[in-house]
Amino acid sequence: MSAPSKQLPIVDSTTPPDGTVKVADPNPSLILGAHSLCPGCGEPVALRLLMESLQDLGIVDRSIGVVGHGCYGSFVRIMDIDVLQCLHGRAPSCATGIKRVRPDSVVFTLQGDGDMVNEGLQEVLHSAARAENITCILLNNGVFGDTGGQATATTVVGQRTKTSLDGRDPAKHGYPIPVSDLVASLDGSGYVARGHVGDPGGVTRTKKMIKEALQSQLDGNGLSLVEILTMCPTGWFVPAGEGPNYQQQSMEQTYPMGVLKRPGGAD
C-alpha cells in the first residue's frame, strides 16, 4: 500500500477540492490561535479535545477552567473561556471554591503530572475524598516539562530524565504513583479514566472519556478525572516523531488505558 501512493501525483492542498464538504476544522473556535509548545508535544492535542468536548456538550458559557503550572499553562492565553491560574498543584482546591460558590458552573482543572502528583497530590486526593463535583484533566508526560525534563512522581521505572540519567531506579528514586488508581479507590470519585493522544484511536477514545467525565460532573457524581498520557519528546530526549512509540514502550506499559471507574460500575 505504502509505496504506490507516493507514486501518485502531488495534489493541491491550498484550497478544498471541488465538490467536497468540510468534515473537520484544524481546531475548535475556542482555541484562538497558535501556541508556543514544542514540535510533537501531546498537550495541544489534549487541549483541542477538551475545548471540543465543552462545545459538543453545549456547556461553554458556564464552563470555568482552573489551570496549573507547566507547559500547558501558556494555553490560558489562547483558550476563549473563563480561566483562573492558581498556585502550583492547587487547582482542585481553587476549583472546589469556584464550584461551591457557583454550583451551576462546570468547573475543570488542567494540570500536569508535576503539578497534580508532585506539587499538589493532597489537593486532588482530598477533593476526591470530599466528592467535589469537579472534573480534573491530568496531562501526564512523566516529567516536569516546563523546567527542563526532571523526573516526577509519575516517571516510570527505567525512564531516563534529567534527574534520573540512568533511568528511574526504585532503589534510589522510589516507585511511580498511579494517581488515577488512588483517586478511583476513593468513594468520592464518580468517573476515572486514562487515555492517550499518541494515535488517532487514542485521540478518539480520549475525547469520549473527557465527555463522559464532564457528563459525570453534570450528573453530580463527585470528582471526575481523566488522565491523558501526552508525548513530551523534548523532555524524553527523543525526536518529535518518535514520541508515540516511546510512550507506548514506556509509560503505556505502566499505566494501562481505559475507564477505571464510572457511575454504576467499572468497565
Place this chain on the structure above:
Amino acid sequence: MTTEQTPVPSTARGGVVIDVDSCKGCELCIPVCPPNVLEMSSDRNASGYRYPILHDGCTGCTACQMVCPDYVFTVYRRPRSKKGDGQAG
C-alpha cells in the same frame, strides 16, 4: 524532489488544506495516514520546518487532523454520490 512538482487537482474521495506555516515539522501526521498519501516536503516553511505535502488518494478520514499538535489540517470529503460511487480514493 517531489516538492518541485506542480500540484494537480485531485479526484480523490477527500482532501486536506494544509496550513503550511503553522507546521512545526514533527512528522506525527505521516505514519497515521491510512492510504499513506502524506509526505514531508524537502522545502522549509517560514519558521524553517519541513511540512507535509499531499499526494492524490486522500479519503478525508481526519486521522492527520486528529494527531496534529499544531492545528494544520482542515479536512474535506466528497459527499457520497447517488449510485455506486465506486471510486475509492
